[in-house]
Amino acid sequence: MEEPEYTFIDEKNLKLLLFGGKGGVGKTTCAAATALHIAMKYPNRKVLIFSTDPAHSLSDSFDYKIGDEITQMKGLDNLYALEINAEKLHEEFKVQHLIELAVIGKKATYFNAKQLPNLFGMSYSSSFSFMALMKIVELIKANEYNLVILDTAPTGHTLELLQLPEVLRSQLEAMERSGDMV
Numbered sequence: 001m002e003e004p005e006y007t008f009i010d011e012k013n014l015k016l017l018l019f020g021g022k023g024g025v026g027k028t029t030c031a032a033a034t035a036l037h038i039a040m041k042y043p044n045r046k047v048l049i050f051s052t053d054p055a056h057s058l059s060d061s062f063d064y065k066i067g068d069e070i071t072q073m074k075g076l077d078n079l080y081a082l083e084i085n086a087e088k089l090h091e092e093f094k095v096q097h098l099i100e101l102a103v104i105g106k107k108a109t110y111f112n113a114k115q116l117p118n119l120f121g122m123s124y125s126s127s128f129s130f131m132a133l134m135k136i137v138e139l140i141k142a143n144e145y146n147l148v149i150l151d152t153a154p155t156g157h158t159l160e161l162l163q164l165p166e167v168l169r170s171q172l173e174a175m176e177r178s179g180d181m182v
Contacts, residue, residue, distance in 0.1 A: 009038055015140055018150040028053070031151035032061040038147060039079035045146040048080045048139065052132040053153040056083035080145070084135055093134065 008014065019031040028051070035049040048070065051058045058081055059066045064074055068085035132153075139148050 009034065012146075014147055016136075016148050016150065018152060020152045028057045028061050028151050031149050032058065035079060035081075035149045036076075038149075039073075039076045042146075043078055046078050046080070046144065047147045047149065048082065048145040049149045049151060050081070050136070050139065051083045051151040052136075053151060054086070055153075058083055058151060084132060086132065089135060 009017070017031075017034065019027045019034075021027050031049055031051075035047055038045060039047045049058065051066075056066075062073060062081065064081075065071075066081045066083050068083060068088060070080050070082045073079040073081055136148070136150065139145065
């Protein structure tokens with residue numbers, strides 16, 4: 001079988017490639033193989049493969065310890081990997097943005113000082129999706145990588161992740177309206 005001369009992964013302007021699906025269908029395997037293929041075929045492209053799956057297996061796929069810091073992969077100068085730690089990112093986010101979050105919470109409704117720290121508690125699933133989305137946006141905006149390949153969590157988590165921008169927009173609009181009434 002002859003390899004096609006040009007496919008969508010050859011597109012130089014491609015910034016994000018997402019592998020999604022049910023658990024156990026080979027998302028990580030396909031994402032890892034694609035990252036390797038692109039990194040080897042295009043040595044001048046800087047590629048990051050990034051796992052949002054709470055049950056990370058990129059380290060297993062590459063037989064190389066990755067973890068929650070961007071790691072350059074052995075043998076390829078242009079391939080990097082990351083398995084996010086959503087709990088750690090969530091705690092860092094709360095510390096960095098506590099004042100802004102408190103101002104939003106105060107404007108939107110009536111809370112006392114004792115209630116504000118608990119106001120921004122999210123379910124594990126929502127927190128994971130929110131932190132994954134924030135990290136994806138941060139990585140793409142930094143423009144340090146030519147391509148970010150996303151090895152997603154199983155379908156339910158990924159759908160939540162993809163719906164999150166609209167959910168957040170709706171919540172912020174409701175908070176703004178509520179704040180206008182105060």
